[in-house]
Amino acid sequence: MSVKPRLELVSFKICPYVQRAVIALNEKGAEYTLTHLVPGEEPDWFKQVSPMGKVPVLLVDGTPVFESAVIMEYVDEVYGPQLHPEDALQKALHRAWVEYCSSLLGAQYRMATARDREGFQAARTELEQGLQRVSDALPLEVPYFSGARFALVDTAFAPLFMRLAILKRDYGLEMVFSDRVQAWSDALLARKSVQTSVVDNFEDVFRMFLRNSGGYLAARA
Ligand SMILES: N[C@@H](CCC(=O)N[C@@H](CS)C(=O)NCC(=O)O)C(=O)O
Known part of the structure; x- marks a missing residue:
């Protein structure tokens, strides 16, 4: 069985783009942690992981992946069953x-x-x-x-x-x-x-x- 990466999703509680990523993770039954930041009070480390200063960012074993649609696709590729169509x-x-x-x-x-x-x-x-x-x-x-x-x-x-x-x-x-x-x-x-x-x-x-x-x-x- 392949070892799955450690996933940390950086979030604002109110953000619908974060929510998309969470739904994809939930559908897959993936293990992840959520780190909620307060808009306007982001810590310094956030600037290092979010090139546009936006959430969501998915830290995959520490590597930041940004843009919700890309995060969803990453999750879909790494965790089954595939939700995107084959065709x-x-x-x-x-x-x-x-x-x-x-x-x-x-x-x-x-x-x-x-x-x-x-x-x-x-x-x-x-x-x-x-x-x-x-x-x-x-x-x-x-x-x-x-x-x-x-x-x-x-x-x-x-x-x-x-x-x-x-x-x-x-x-x-x-x-x-x-x-x-x-x-x-x-x-x-x-x-x-x-x-x-x-x-x-x-x-x-x-x-x-x-x-x-x-x-x-x-x-x-
Ligand atoms: N295209 C981005 C949009 C993400 C986005 O707009 N996030 C908002 C919160 S819902 C944000 O972080 N805004 C902070 C800012 O623009 O400085 C995605 O799909 O991930």
Whole structure:
């Protein structure tokens, strides 16, 4: 049996890109430790391991790997069962949607932290249109991105749906989704790997983040 490397994931509790990496690790049953840093109070050693000053960084026997999509793929290659499709074209398409999801996370962040109603509405519209674009690419077969089988691309979208579910429940924010996207979101949020991918008090952490952002959404609540 091959010896697995020691994995340490450097994190902010609030970060959806970290959460993707955690979900991938959880799906694999990999052993890892999490080191949570406080945004704006990163220790000096963080500058040495994170060239862009961002989380997540996965320390693999001390070697830093950055960029969430790359970390997910590394985890997928080293730990079975493989979650990316075998087929090169399908894999390329899944990678493209992981990339697209990052732009949706950007829209979700802008929506949650917008200072005024106009900024909020613009980001909300961008996110709803983006989710419709994803919906059009989904197969009819439920529940996951590519149908019955959970794939690596699903790990990328789950943090987005978790935040939208909290915004709906706690802030009354009803995003317009297709039924297919709703079924996908429900399936992802029901998975243990997703439910255990954030700290126990994540909802408090998220609420605090929104309050500190001083944005339109928090003020409206
Ligand atoms: N493209 C990066 C984005 C990561 C990212 O934006 N992380 C945020 C936290 S959610 C961060 O570290 N921001 C700190 C900064 O920009 O200084 C990835 O996918 O890993």
